[in-house]
Amino acid sequence: MTLPLIPPMLATPGALPPAAQDARWAYETKQDGQRVVAYLAGDGSVLLRARSGEDITAAYPELGPLGPVLGATPAVLDGEILALDAEGRASFQLLQGRMGLAHSPALAARRAARVPVHVVLFDVLHLGTDSLLALPYVRRRERLEALGLDGPYWSTPRAIVGHGAKALAATREHGLEGLVCKRLDSVYEPGVRSRAWIKIRNMVSEDVVVGGWLPGRGRLTGLPGAVLVGQYGGGRLRCVGSVGTGWSEAERSELAGLLAALATDVCPFDPVPAARGAHWVLPRLVGEVRYSVRTRAGMLRQPSWLRLRPDLAPEESAARLPDDDTPV
Structure with a gap:
């Protein structure tokens, strides 16, 4: 049938x-x-x-x-x-x-x-x-x-x-x-x-350091579409993913100003993530994100931005990350 x-x-x-x-x-x-x-x-x-x-x-x-x-x-x-x-x-x-x-x-x-x-x-x-x-x-x-x-x-x-x-x-x-x-x-x-x-x-929240951003498209043209975030492990800042949701339009505009003030030509992540068109920033901004699980490489799955954490130093955003040099 x-x-x-x-x-x-x-x-x-x-x-x-x-x-x-x-x-x-x-x-x-x-x-x-x-x-x-x-x-x-x-x-x-x-x-x-x-x-x-x-x-x-x-x-x-x-x-x-x-x-x-x-x-x-x-x-x-x-x-x-x-x-x-x-x-x-x-x-x-x-x-x-x-x-x-x-x-x-x-x-x-x-x-x-x-x-x-x-x-x-x-x-x-x-x-x-x-x-x-x-x-x-x-x-x-x-x-x-x-x-x-x-x-x-x-x-x-x-x-x-x-x-x-x-x-x-x-x-x-x-x-x-x-x-x-x-x-x-x-x-x-x-x-x-x-x-x-x-x-x-089930979602988990952790603190991360912003190390770069990707330009937005469409209605987000001129604003950050996503930020690249990392956590310190083994003495280096490892990229753990990109976050593109969780801001209001006003909050995204405010974030754009903060990122512009921290612009740099040097990628703060080690290793450098594969992120075409990324703009790098000095790793000074700490934020809290929510996510579901981590991949085996330590990447955050389904992350969403919660808030800035001006009360924290970047080095405080440490996590148990993979010990190998596999690019994440």
Whole structure:
């Protein structure tokens, strides 16, 4: 049969539901991977589509055996493709080396041998001849778990009903990306960013030193579009990423004046980051940023500016950074 094309339902950023409503929600671990909708046609094949609708099947050859696991029963499954590090945690940095290879099957196969992926399946949208979109989450979850989808490269993660505060605390304790809260009575809304699903990302804040900036474009022409930030480790200022969000227009204009006063021709970072068009500044400005996790190279993922820290000296912004000389 021809399966319907179903764009994935999206979660809205937010906070935990009120304690009085806790029992009306299920809680799933938020994974740091690539969203995927898997189409099992019932003939042994599997088609993987990214959130954009792009066919990414060839990028993940190790997921091919998922196709025949339900026999002749067609299904559409919602999930997330992960690359796991040595501690079994999802690493987006590892996954990046596997993404974008749908048009290079040979390269995808070689990388699959070195860094295999794992897909966690958390929803079933179509089963047999029936659409399950109008069923409440709790019923879809029952149907999904009854399928027993646990294999070498795929699994069905556990969902917890109630106990949201404890679930969120557990994700923080184990260094996981966050939590997704799903209302038990919610239907599946294809392509919609719904309040029936709430995502909570665990964020960390740290102090960083501004060492450069990148020009803005469009409405930000003439202003800094992003600042390059670093932290001291091993006696040198190591670049840990670029920050482009978190300022109002007035704050960005004020920042532009501060950066202009500190302009220099010498890059303060060691090693020099690959940042075409960067303008360097003396490393005097300290700011506080919020981010989700660090990559293995020490880079900040999804950083956002919080505030300037004029009360701190640049040397106080130290962090545990990699000891090697790998450019970051």
